[in-house]
Amino acid sequence: MIDMGPDKSVLILLKHCQEMKQQETYLRLITLLLLLGCTTLLIFTICADLRQRENSASSEQTSAVEQSPAYSKQDRVCPTDSQTNSKRLRIDLRSESANDKTDPQYLKWKVMFGEKYNKEKRAIVIPEDGFYFVYVRITLSCHHDDRASNFEKFYVALHNWNEGYNTTVKLIEAWDSITCPPDEERSKSAFVGQLFELLKGDHVSVWIEQGYRLITNSVFGAYLV
Structure with a gap:
């Protein structure tokens, strides 16, 4: 058994509390960075998907216009x-x-x-x-x-x-x-x-x-x- 004074016990307790707070702060910061990274990745994925769909729709529309003889005839001679x-x-x-x-x-x-x-x-x-x-x-x-x-x-x-x-x-x-x-x-x-x-x-x-x-x-x- 080691006899410790009351002042030394209080200092040890305060030091332990500071270490716990630092660890909690580090955890919160890491959690925030993870959330920001996931959000950025999600937004990038959504934008890429929308861009791919727009390009696909534009290609299909252009192909339909080129293959449609009615549209080609209308383009050459406007009825109005x-x-x-x-x-x-x-x-x-x-x-x-x-x-x-x-x-x-x-x-x-x-x-x-x-x-x-x-x-x-x-x-x-x-x-x-x-x-x-x-x-x-x-x-x-x-x-x-x-x-x-x-x-x-x-x-x-x-x-x-x-x-x-x-x-x-x-x-x-x-x-x-x-x-x-x-x-x-x-x-x-x-x-x-x-x-x-x-x-x-x-x-x-x-x-x-x-x-x-x-x-x-x-x-x-x-x-x-």
Whole structure:
């Protein structure tokens, strides 16, 4: 038996308690590090799995698009665009020579491309409401005969008619002239073009009030903007 004093016993007890607290702190720290490591590993595993699923779904979708003939056809020709373009007006006309070149009269045309032309009315037919750019370009030349003079006048107008209101309306007009010196041939071009708001069923035609016999060739057209 070793006789120990009360003070020494207390010191030993305090030292033992400190060692226990240090061990408990170490255990808590190790436990926290383990939890953080497990959480990080779990998050990494979940993200990798989601990324793999997204890549797999994207690959399957791309493969389905490449193998689908219906989608390939739709990609080449969009039905909506096709339906819209079918209504769009694109027409170009060239003038036809007429036996009767007296004033006034409507110019007669032959179609270069486009379908909306009324041969009887000699007019472009508007297929739908909208804004259209309508133009006409006319080449004028001097003709030396008994009726010719040194100064020839020319008058052209764009007319619009619709059976809905059955009235001919003047859209735009233009005056021009050409000087014809004796024993000399001259030519010039007259151009009329403007943006108009037109309705479905409108018939746009070219009216020559004066100078029809000066016309050598002309172009008439319209397109939806």
